[in-house]
Amino acid sequence: MTAAAPSRIAVVGASAAGLSVAEGLRRDGYTGRVTLIGDEPHLPYDRPPLSKQLLSGAWDTDRLRLRSAEALEALDLELRLGAAAVALDTGAREVALADGSRVGYDALVVATGVAARRLPGTEGIAGVHVLRTLEDAVGLREQLRPGLRLVIVGAGFVGAEAAAVARELGAEVTMVTDAAVPLADALGPDLGAMLSQVHAEHGVRIMPGVLVDAILAAGGRATGVRLADGRTVEADAVLVGIGAHPNTGWLAASGVPVGNGVECDATLYAGSGVWAAGDVASWLHPRTGRRLRIEHRANAAEQGLAVARNILAGPEHATPFDPVPYVWSDQYDLKIQIYGQLRGCDQVRIVEGSLAERRLTALYGRDGRVRGTVGINMARATRRYRPLVAEQAAWPIAADPDPALSDGPALSDGPAPSDGPAPSGVALSGVALSGRNA
Amino acid sequence: MKISVDFDKCCGAGQCVLAAPDVFDQRDDDGIVVLLDADPPADQYDNVRQAAAVCPAAAIEVHE
Numbered sequence: 001m002t003a004a005a006p007s008r009i010a011v012v013g014a015s016a017a018g019l020s021v022a023e024g025l026r027r028d029g030y031t032g033r034v035t036l037i038g039d040e041p042h043l044p045y046d047r048p049p050l051s052k053q054l055l056s057g058a059w060d061t062d063r064l065r066l067r068s069a070e071a072l073e074a075l076d077l078e079l080r081l082g083a084a085a086v087a088l089d090t091g092a093r094e095v096a097l098a099d100g101s102r103v104g105y106d107a108l109v110v111a112t113g114v115a116a117r118r119l120p121g122t123e124g125i126a127g128v129h130v131l132r133t134l135e136d137a138v139g140l141r142e143q144l145r146p147g148l149r150l151v152i153v154g155a156g157f158v159g160a161e162a163a164a165v166a167r168e169l170g171a172e173v174t175m176v177t178d179a180a181v182p183l184a185d186a187l188g189p190d191l192g193a194m195l196s197q198v199h200a201e202h203g204v205r206i207m208p209g210v211l212v213d214a215i216l217a218a219g220g221r222a223t224g225v226r227l228a229d230g231r232t233v234e235a236d237a238v239l240v241g242i243g244a245h246p247n248t249g250w251l252a253a254s255g256v257p258v259g260n261g262v263e264c265d266a267t268l269y270a271g272s273g274v275w276a277a278g279d280v281a282s283w284l285h286p287r288t289g290r291r292l293r294i295e296h297r298a299n300a301a302e303q304g305l306a307v308a309r310n311i312l313a314g315p316e317h318a319t320p321f322d323p324v325p326y327v328w329s330d331q332y333d334l335k336i337q338i339y340g341q342l343r344g345c346d347q348v349r350i351v352e353g354s355l356a357e358r359r360l361t362a363l364y365g366r367d368g369r370v371r372g373t374v375g376i377n378m379a380r381a382t383r384r385y386r387p388l389v390a391e392q393a394a395w396p397i398a399a400d401p402d403p404a405l406s407d408g409p410a411l412s413d414g415p416a417p418s419d420g421p422a423p424s425g426v427a428l429s430g431v432a433l434s435g436r437n438a
Numbered sequence: 439m440k441i442s443v444d445f446d447k448c449c450g451a452g453q454c455v456l457a458a459p460d461v462f463d464q465r466d467d468d469g470i471v472v473l474l475d476a477d478p479p480a481d482q483y484d485n486v487r488q489a490a491a492v493c494p495a496a497a498i499e500v501h502e
Contacts (some may be wrong), residue, residue, distance in 0.1 A: 020491065023491055024491070027487060027491070046495070046496055048449070048494070048495070049447075063447075065496075066496045067496070068499065071499070296494075297494040298451060298453060298492070298494035301491060301492050301493075301494060302492055305491060305492070326451055326453065326494070328449045328450065328451060328494075330449070335449075335450055335467075335468050335469065337450060337451070337452075337469065359467070375469075377467050377468070378466075378467065379450040379452065379464060379465075379466075379467065379468060379469020379470075380452070380464040380465065380466045380467075380469055381466065382469075383452040383455065383456075383464065383469070386452075386456075
């Protein structure tokens with residue numbers, strides 16, 4: 001720490017990213033005041049299980065706690081929970097909270113995350129759900145029962161995970177999406193089609209390629225959805241999973257640059273003593289020079305640690321944030337792992353396993369470079385391709401097969417071989433994304 | 439240092455293996471964490487703290 005290090009740091013947002021900032025500051029030896037401000041009344045809790053274990057009833061809410069009471073105590077935080085930030089004065093360096101109080105700071109971190117996007121005009125209609133907060137998940141869980149007719153609008157990971165849980169609990173599930181192939185937006189048409197097939201086999205009725213025009217309601221309660229092509233689908237409950245938007249409204253008059261999120265430089269600094277981390281942070285990616293905003297749990301933790309480091313280093317000595325993004329999804333008995341960025345990739349190659357086995361590792365490429373890797377029920381093998389993503393290896397990769405890598409050593413052999421350099425022996429032939437590679 | 443892992447929470451990210459490969463490994467298919475050393479030597483402490491911090495499932499707890 002330098003002599004100029006701030007003595008008061010306020011973190012707005014008490015979820016994964018905000019907590020990570022606080023932990024990072026303490027780990028890096030910061031002993032000044034840390035105020036952690038959250039609009040929700042709960043101690044920091046984890047969101048990915050909301051559409052998985054919490055929704056299914058496998059876990060109760062206590063298991064969502066991000067840290068034990070002792071671990072939180074040890075961080076010596078000033079916790080302001082249930083206190084939404086409503087305005088920021090970067091001149092006076094104060095955050096105004098909804099209860100009328102103000103919190104002064106020398107450095108501020110915006111980690112306010114995102115809010116679920118809703119269909120216009122559906123606020124206040126009973127039986128219309130989104131899935132972002134603990135209350136959202138508990139509210140939907142209370143509805144799920146055998147025979148419930150659930151319509152899921154959108155076919156992203158949240159909707160797909162909720163569909164899987166709802167089917168396991170016996171609900172009748174219809175998934176409506178404007179995408180031609182559900183989940184193809186994330187994974188490309190081949191893996192997307194395979195996932196759609198898995199959902200269909202589990203009894204999910206999929207209605208692709210159509211927009212939802214309106215939620216139908218009677219007596220203030222949802223009764224179904226009307227589609228843009230005129231068809232209607234009856235429902236007892238509707239889950240809207242059509243993405244999220246950054247929580248930046250409270251920054252409107254602050255002068256902090258806001259576009260699609262808080263606009264930061266490559267080091268996550270937005271100027272005037274303000275930094276950002278997590279879903280809300282839009283930063284200039286140091287390699288592409290383009291803005292990037294990532295709504296994934298792993299990014300929240302890594303970005304929080306990076307901001308903590310950079311605050312203590314000071315804006316002049318801060319280092320760019322250059323991660324390999326990671327996200328996972330659990331659907332039925334499929335465990336999906338994604339490293340890197342698949343968006344915009346126009347090349348895909350299955351390098352281990354196959355679509356038919358529903359067990360595979362695929363590499364994704366764009367502009368002659370490896371940009372991502374996806375694993376389905378092959379988690380450990382897939383991680384071994386992560387270095388290719390990190391270094392953005394040339395695509396196609398020179399064929400120089402290394403049998404030890406393609407087989408994958410047994411666990412009892414120890415971790416050394418699998419954690420060595422990236423597999424270099426993958427024969428890639430630049431197959432178009434729309435091609436069949438299995 | 440003592441490490442406890444909630445295997446039921448683990449999502450198979452492998453971030454712990456990247457941070458502390460001498461202490462953590464993964465099972466092949468589901469990627470669930472394998473704890474190689476629950477009481478690691480002092481030269482591993484920083485790596486283990488990093489592993490716990492970046493675990494996206496909050497499955498690793500470190501007691502010091």
